[in-house]
Amino acid sequence: MDFVSLVLISHSEEIVVGLKKLINQVQPNVAIAIAGGVDGEIGTNVFHIKEAIESVHSEKGTVVFFDLGSALLNAEMAIEMVEGNENIRIADAPLLEGAYFAAVEAGFGHSLREVVASGEAAKSFQKVPDL
């Protein structure tokens, strides 16, 4: 079975290294690439993101998750630079929960559209139940 791939972008390398571990523990089959920090410092870099996308991208599609601020500008620019970028999407979602939900969805072999939707659903997922 082919899976949609994920790319995790953060200003901090530790954040995405940790997040990838967390996700792989429950879903080891989905390809996840990370782009975190710049040369060990806080930041994002368009070329690092481009490489991360290219390392996991396939015909099945890739969903990109990011943390803050300029990560979005750099992600958009990186995607423009990747060849065959028609099936790459940026999820409008919180990085941690969004990527987690999306990985679970992708693990069922579901489509790009479904994986994006499940990642974005994390925005409204209620973590603390009503009393």
Place this chain on the structure above:
Amino acid sequence: MTLTVETAIKWLHFVNEEIQANKEYLTDLDQAIGDGDHGLNMARGFQEVSLKLNTANYNDLASLFKDVGMTLLSKVGGASGPLYGTAFMRLSMALKDKSKATQSEFSEGLQAALNGLKMRGKAQLGDKTMIDVWEPVVEFLKNHEQVTGKQLADLAKEKMEATKDIEAKKGRAAYLGKRSIGHLDPGAVSSYLLFSSLSRTFSEGEI
């Protein structure tokens, strides 16, 4: 004015000088309403631009500005890396194959750069970003045939200072909301340095 490869190189060296001299200042401004990396980011990027200009040979403005754009894109980082990178790349595309540019050609090139900035960052005038300096400056250059360096620098300065009184809607400072009021926007200040350096390049009279 005519922008040649030589004057463009001179301009960019001046920008580097100004950015290096104001590195701490830009960092302090960004510390107040952002993450405090703007000075370092810009200093790293323009240092590299300057080095490149000293070693490479350019036959036309397009290849020069393309190199500047790519260098800024890879070295600056943050939001300003893709923004300034995009701006110089659009400027390069607008001046394709040209070894010199008249003021109107150059103004059109800067308009293309501004369009690129807005496309990339989706900010509008009044969002407290570099756009607040770029847009009026480009407008002014396009609408006036005879512009002096002083007029250009004064306008850029006035628009840069006006970012102090408004609330940030884009970039890191937007997370602060109303608390961003009372602080200058660091990107507007670095853009002011870009245009004041342009005015310095043409300080011998009209631009």
